[in-house]
Amino acid sequence: QVQLVESGGGSVQAGDSLRLSCTASGGTLDGYAMGWFRQAPGKEREFVGAISESGRYVYYGDSVKGRFTTSRDNAENMVYLLMNSLKPDDTAVYYCALTYSTDYRTLSTAREYATWGQGTQVTVSS
Secondary structure (H helix, E strand, O other): OOEEEEEOOEEEEOOOOEEEEEEEEOOOOOOOEEEEEEEOOOOOOEEEEEEOOOOOOEEEOOOOOOOEEEEEEOOOOEEEEEEOOOOHHHOEEEEEEEEOOOOHHHOOOHHHEEEEOOOEEEEEEO
């Protein structure tokens, strides 16, 4: 069964950028839509972004539109989340996730995702 591993988190200042990576072991990401979610302490898990199987279609949560970009390299079995103009409100644990759904209307819904990584912490200070 595929396992997902995120990396690239850290502590940065407001306005900085970070790039998160997500890779898979025991399987391939090719052929599956992928999503990014985040969860801050005391808050519900929030949709950040998603990317279709080929990378042709991307979707973002309202709070990150225009600042975050997701991409993928199927040959390298990698998915990325580039985060620019980071704000303290972006502080959270970030997760990548894999879905078997082919209905792109569901990509913002956490329960549609079958496999999750362990998460990587992003901390943004003012």
